[in-house]
Amino acid sequence: MVTQIPAAAERVTDHAVAGTRRPRRSRRERRDALKGWVFVTPTVVLVVALFLVPIGLVVFMSGSEWSLLGGYRETNGAANFSEVLSDPLLGDAVRFTLKYTVLTTVILMPVAFFLALLVQESRRWNSFLRTAILVPSALGIASASLLFYALYSPQVGPLNPILDALGLMDAGGSILGTPGGALWATVVLIVWRFAGYYMILTMVGLQAVPQEIYEAASIDGASRLTQLRRITLPLLRPTIAMTMILTVTGSLLAFDQFYILTKGGPNNSTLTVVLLIYRYAFETRRDLGMAAALSVLVLVALVLVNVFQLRALGGTRKGD
Amino acid sequence: MMSSRMLQRTTGYVLTALIALTFLLPIGWVVATSVLPNPATSQTDGVGLGNYTALINYGEGLGSYLWNSVVVSATAVVTALVAGAMGGYGFARFAFRGKNVVFMGVLSIIMVPYAALLIPLAVWLNEIGLQNSLIGVGLVLALFQLPFATFMMRNAFATVPRELEEAALLDGCGTAGVFTRIMLPAVRAPLVTVALFVFLIAWNDFMVPLFLVGSKNAPLPLAMVNMRQQTMGVIDYGITTAGVVVLAIPAVVLFLALQRHYIRGFTSGAVKG
Numbered sequence: 261m262v263t264q265i266p267a268a269a270e271r272v273t274d275h276a277v278a279g280t281r282r283p284r285r286s287r288r289e290r291r292d293a294l295k296g297w298v299f300v301t302p303t304v305v306l307v308v309a310l311f312l313v314p315i316g317l318v319v320f321m322s323g324s325e326w327s328l329l330g331g332y333r334e335t336n337g338a339a340n341f342s343e344v345l346s347d348p349l350l351g352d353a354v355r356f357t358l359k360y361t362v363l364t365t366v367i368l369m370p371v372a373f374f375l376a377l378l379v380q381e382s383r384r385w386n387s388f389l390r391t392a393i394l395v396p397s398a399l400g401i402a403s404a405s406l407l408f409y410a411l412y413s414p415q416v417g418p419l420n421p422i423l424d425a426l427g428l429m430d431a432g433g434s435i436l437g438t439p440g441g442a443l444w445a446t447v448v449l450i451v452w453r454f455a456g457y458y459m460i461l462t463m464v465g466l467q468a469v470p471q472e473i474y475e476a477a478s479i480d481g482a483s484r485l486t487q488l489r490r491i492t493l494p495l496l497r498p499t500i501a502m503t504m505i506l507t508v509t510g511s512l513l514a515f516d517q518f519y520i521l522t523k524g525g526p527n528n529s530t531l532t533v534v535l536l537i538y539r540y541a542f543e544t545r546r547d548l549g550m551a552a553a554l555s556v557l558v559l560v561a562l563v564l565v566n567v568f569q570l571r572a573l574g575g576t577r578k579g580d
Numbered sequence: 581m582m583s584s585r586m587l588q589r590t591t592g593y594v595l596t597a598l599i600a601l602t603f604l605l606p607i608g609w610v611v612a613t614s615v616l617p618n619p620a621t622s623q624t625d626g627v628g629l630g631n632y633t634a635l636i637n638y639g640e641g642l643g644s645y646l647w648n649s650v651v652v653s654a655t656a657v658v659t660a661l662v663a664g665a666m667g668g669y670g671f672a673r674f675a676f677r678g679k680n681v682v683f684m685g686v687l688s689i690i691m692v693p694y695a696a697l698l699i700p701l702a703v704w705l706n707e708i709g710l711q712n713s714l715i716g717v718g719l720v721l722a723l724f725q726l727p728f729a730t731f732m733m734r735n736a737f738a739t740v741p742r743e744l745e746e747a748a749l750l751d752g753c754g755t756a757g758v759f760t761r762i763m764l765p766a767v768r769a770p771l772v773t774v775a776l777f778v779f780l781i782a783w784n785d786f787m788v789p790l791f792l793v794g795s796k797n798a799p800l801p802l803a804m805v806n807m808r809q810q811t812m813g814v815i816d817y818g819i820t821t822a823g824v825v826v827l828a829i830p831a832v833v834l835f836l837a838l839q840r841h842y843i844r845g846f847t848s849g850a851v852k853g
Contacts, residue, residue: 289675295755296674300682303667303730306659307685309708310701310723315692317700375599385596391839392600395607398835400784402801403827406820407610416618416817418609452606460846513693516786520805534695538791541699551699559696566691 318559321552328546340553349528349536350554357532360443361511368451368507369500372458377488379459380466394456401453405520408449412436412521439529442522446530449517454510458503465499466492505569509562533558607828614821621818631818635826638819639803640796642826648714649783649799655718656782657775660729663722664774665767668733669759673745683730690727694720698791705792712797717789721782729774732848736770737763770848773841780831800827 322340325333344350379390396404412435414420423429429441436442469492477487493500515534518524524531524539531539537558541551614631617623623630636642670676671683701720710716740763748762749755764771786801795806804823808815835842 292674293676296670296676296679299666299670299674299759300679301666302659302663303670303686303726304682306663306719306723306726307682307689310720311689311692311697312685314697314700314704317704318697321700321703378595378599383592383596385593389596389600391836392603394839394842395832395835396603398780398831399607399828400780400786400801400831402786402805403784403824403831406804407606407824410613410817410821410824411606411609413815413817415620415815416613416821452603456603460843464846509693513695515695519790520786537695537699541702541791548699548703555696555699559692562693562696563691 315559318552318555321549322556324549324552326547326549326552328541328548336549340547340549341557344540344550344553344557349531350533352528353531353533353536356530357512357514360447360514360530360532361508363443363447364450364511365504365507367447368454368458369503371451371455372462372503373500375455375459376462376466377492380463390456390459393459396453397456399453401516402520404449404453405517408445408452409436409521412445436522437526439526442526442530446517446521449521450511454507458507461503461506462496462499465496469495501569501572505566508569509565512562512565513558607832610821610824610828614818614825618818621816623818631822632826634816635819635822638807640798642800645798645800645803646826648797648803649801651714652718652721652785652789652799653779653782655715656721656725657778659719659722660725660778661771661775663726664729664733665764665771666759667726667730668735669737669763671730671734672737686727686730689724694724695787698788702791712793714789714793714797714799717785717792717799718782720788720792721785722778725774725778725781728777728845732770732774732845733767735848736767740766769841769844772838773845773848776834776838776841777845779834783831784827 323335323337325336325339327333375393379386379393399407411417412419414434417435419435420429420433423435429435434441435445473491473495474487477491482490513534514532515538518530518532518535519538522530524535533554537551537554539545540554541548545551615623615627615629617625617627621631622634639645667686671679705711705713705716705720710719744762744766745758748758753761784801785799786805789797789799789802790805793802795802798806800823804820804827807819807823
């Protein structure tokens with residue numbers, strides 16, 4: 261009996277508190293919601309003003325006659341799209357962009373993977389090595405392209421005499437002067453600039469693999485190569501997939517390196533799709549409508565690539 | 581056994597040296613070329629800073645281009661820090677209707693390539709009084725780093741113990757006070773990471789100013805690229821290499837000094853290429 265009193269009293273006060281608290285809590289909830297909105301206001305302003313509006317505008321522009329100097333004239337339906345799609349340069353640009361993307365991905369990913377495995381081993385010089393490989397990542401693509409532009413030049417570059425001595429090219433020739441030379445020269449530049457970046461991404465993945473698995477495998481007598489094939493590669497699949505998305509999308513949008521090294525030349529042989537957007541807008545056509553139409557196509561293509569790759573990843577990224 | 585281990589070790593050292601050299605040599609070469617004599621540059625005989633003097637007087641003047649770069653970088657870094665920190669805190673700590681929609685909106689920026697938005701942005705910034713504006717360039721660069729900044733800061737705030745805030749609230753601190761005096765100092769390190777990433781991107785960016793500002797208003801990377809068109813095919817590699825060095829110095833120095841913070845950007849899982 262006696263013990264029930266405090267319990268009952270507790271229940272009563274509990275109820276009373278709950279009763280008075282309910283409206284107070286909802287007021288607090290409303291205040292919290294308001295505070296939340298205040299905190300995300302800068303984000304919302306940026307996203308609306310510089311992201312959603314431009315997306316709407318690019319769609320509108322793609323359906324309009326809109327010249328660089330004359331501005332908006334009238335809506336013209338799908339005329340810009342049909343003009344873009346009938347441009348023979350577009351096919352060339354798409355083909356070249358895909359070729360460049362495949363080449364970059366196929367070279368950059370194994371290089372980054374190998375460097376990550378090498379640097380991962382805790383040896384004395386490896387933090388120095390890691391820093392050395394990462395330094396180019398601090399340079400912009402534009403600075404790196406300018407650097408290699410000078411490096412590839414017949415005037416001051418050291419490569420021409422070397423290639424000449426190896427019998428690969430005339431000393432007076434230009435590395436960037438042939439389609440093949442221009443493509444490979446750009447791939448070398450991009451691998452140099454991005455190897456460290458993708459190496460670090462891969463290392464983050466490597467560090468997540470539990471050390472015990474390797475120890476157990478060693479005890480079972482598995483060789484280093486077997487461990488790499490049977491443990492590291494399968495467990496690293498999410499990381500490999502992520503770095504692949506980044507290289508593929510990054511290469512599909514290549515612009516700076518080709519604008520600076522080749523301007524799409526020689527003979528439009530290194531023209532990428534994004535370079536073509538720039539040309540439509542500011543160089544050959546001076547037609548913002550056509551540039552917007554190609555922008556919309558690029559946007560849709562990239563969103564599709566992203567969605568497709570994310571979905572393909574969906575099953576493997578659960579652990580992240 | 582002994583000799584094979586030594587062989588292995590030597591191979592390791594040689595490999596390490598070769599790889600390090602591959603990545604460092606181009607940078608060493610550009611520094612050397614910028615001061616060594618070369619025909620058709622401003623440094624024709626003897627080692628010296630002739631190319632740098634030429635760079636200072638090139639076009640609108642190095643000072644002016646550097647200032648433009650500083651304006652772009654500062655705008656981008658400050659905007660990304662303010663929006664990222666405030667947004668990150670909002671997403672980490674408050675429940676409100678529409679929160680998921682806003683967060684998905686931020687993340688969807690990752691999906692959309694900025695190459696596809698520069699044409700409408702060039703038109704739109706004209707409309708809102710940011711034509712030919714370096715502030716506009718900085719804001720656009722910040723926008724495209726917003727997913728990284730927001731994600732990074734939201735995760736950082738989520739790891740700060742709630743007791744810290746509750747204690748401060750009991751002491752009579754308002755929400756703004758808790759945010760500026762308790763929460764921001766607690767996430768100093770991730771803030772440095774965000775600032776470093778955004779600075780490196782903004783300082784080095786060439787494409788956004790190419791679309792959005794004229795050559796007189798160019799930040800340094802754009803000015804260096806423009807030089808090639810203006811001289812009608814005759815390229816002054818002296819000024820070019822000196823310009824690359826000037827551009828690289830702040831980026832590389834900051835990167836080396838803050839490498840730890842740079843790596844955290846990757847381990848946090850918030851990186852986007």
